[in-house]
Amino acid sequence: MVNLIWASMAIIGIVYAMFNGTMEEVNLALFESADDAVTLSIGLISVLVFWLGLMRVAEKAGLLKQLTRLFKPLVIRLFPEIPKDHPAMGYILSNFTANLFGLGNAATPMGIKAMEQMKVLSGSDKASRSMITFLVINTSSLTLIPSTVIAIRMQYNSIAPTEIVGTTIMATLVTSIAAVTVDRLFYYRRVSKSKK
Amino acid sequence: MSIITTASTWIIPCIILLVLLVATWKKLPTYEIFVEGGKEGIKMAVSLLPFLLGMMVSISIFRGSGAMDAMINFMSPFLSVVGVPSEIVPLSMIRPISGTAALGMTTELIKTYGPDSFIGRLASTMQGSTDTTLYILTVYFGAVGIRRMGDALKVGLIADFIGIIASIVIVSIVFAP
Numbered sequence: 611m612v613n614l615i616w617a618s619m620a621i622i623g624i625v626y627a628m629f630n631g632t633m634e635e636v637n638l639a640l641f642e643s644a645d646d647a648v649t650l651s652i653g654l655i656s657v658l659v660f661w662l663g664l665m666r667v668a669e670k671a672g673l674l675k676q677l678t679r680l681f682k683p684l685v686i687r688l689f690p691e692i693p694k695d696h697p698a699m700g701y702i703l704s705n706f707t708a709n710l711f712g713l714g715n716a717a718t719p720m721g722i723k724a725m726e727q728m729k730v731l732s733g734s735d736k737a738s739r740s741m742i743t744f745l746v747i748n749t750s751s752l753t754l755i756p757s758t759v760i761a762i763r764m765q766y767n768s769i770a771p772t773e774i775v776g777t778t779i780m781a782t783l784v785t786s787i788a789a790v791t792v793d794r795l796f797y798y799r800r801v802s803k804s805k806k
Numbered sequence: 807m808s809i810i811t812t813a814s815t816w817i818i819p820c821i822i823l824l825v826l827l828v829a830t831w832k833k834l835p836t837y838e839i840f841v842e843g844g845k846e847g848i849k850m851a852v853s854l855l856p857f858l859l860g861m862m863v864s865i866s867i868f869r870g871s872g873a874m875d876a877m878i879n880f881m882s883p884f885l886s887v888v889g890v891p892s893e894i895v896p897l898s899m900i901r902p903i904s905g906t907a908a909l910g911m912t913t914e915l916i917k918t919y920g921p922d923s924f925i926g927r928l929a930s931t932m933q934g935s936t937d938t939t940l941y942i943l944t945v946y947f948g949a950v951g952i953r954r955m956g957d958a959l960k961v962g963l964i965a966d967f968i969g970i971i972a973s974i975v976i977v978s979i980v981f982a983p
Contacts, residue, residue, distance in 0.1 A: 639866035640870070721946055742961065751937035756934030773814050
């Protein structure tokens with residue numbers, strides 16, 4: 611899918627330029643943007659190194675564990691099919707908190723372990739209710755601080771690179787609530803269907 | 807709405823303060839841990855390079871040729887009725903499919919329209935507020951061998967759609983002139 615979109619943008623662009631006499635602009639855009647991308651990636655190092663370093667400190671200081679404890683009562687209610695002290699619950703919580711801190715690399719292994727445990731619980735190769743809820747929350751993104759976006763805004767001389775943190779958190783919240791709500795609606799629909 | 811923009815500038819320094827206070831209180835070698843974790847940032851930035859470059863070149867060909875403007879002009883009469891800026895459509899379409907591709911598009915939008923423009927702020931918010939639905943489902947279901955995904959894809963895409971609408975509404979309200 612990405613491959614198709616990626617290739618067709620370039621193909622359509624070049625064909626369009628053939629008929630509209632904008633080949634000069636295409637050439638210019640091509641090399642300029644390649645150059646930009648390199649400068650940008652190097653520029654991203656500053657924020658990423660700082661943020662990932664700080665988050666490592668947060669992790670070692672036990673702040674993630676604290677947050678896990680804080681979220682537990684809420685998360686238990688989201689997964690009624692998982693027993694409260696089942697290992698799956700622990701992995702789900704670790705995955706959520708790692709995501710909140712923007713530690714994607716730590717979140718993925720935890721998430722996979724959570725999925726394995728949920729598969730043990732359901733014992734089938736069909737996606738269980740808990741799995742769907744878990745993944746849908748993950749796809750709605752839980753990131754608190756969008757560090758990469760802030761870094762890009764800095765690179766393009768934003769006067770307030772972090773001003774989008776508030777709107778991002780609000781939008782994330784709305785998306786997550788929407789995801790959980792839609793997930794519940796679909797679940798009730800499945801239940802009522804199987805009754806008939 | 808200045809509360810939200812003020813909170814935005816306060817939140818990061820406050821997180822730094824909290825983290826360093828707690829870590830120092832617990833007598834951790836903060837600086838050494840920081841350096842260790844920071845190394846990952848270099849790897850991450852370098853591994854992003856080919857993704858960003860590929861996507862940015864392709865989009866800039868599309869934009870430079872004038873095809874992007876033609877598409878935007880074609881779509882905007884329909885989309886402006888419901889208040890959706892058509893510049894954002896390509897980004898919202900690729901966001902659930904590929905995270906790095908979306909990052910490339912966000913970057914291109916920020917570069918073209920400016921980080922502090924409406925489009926720049928909207929792209930920034932959208933990039934941060936949803937995740938790559940297709941990638942997440944493939945990785946997690948694939949890792950544990952689940953073949954029947956059930957409603958996961960449908961629910962994920964509906965949530966993405968709501969997220970895009972929410973981003974537009976929130977950015978319009980918070981950064982209202």
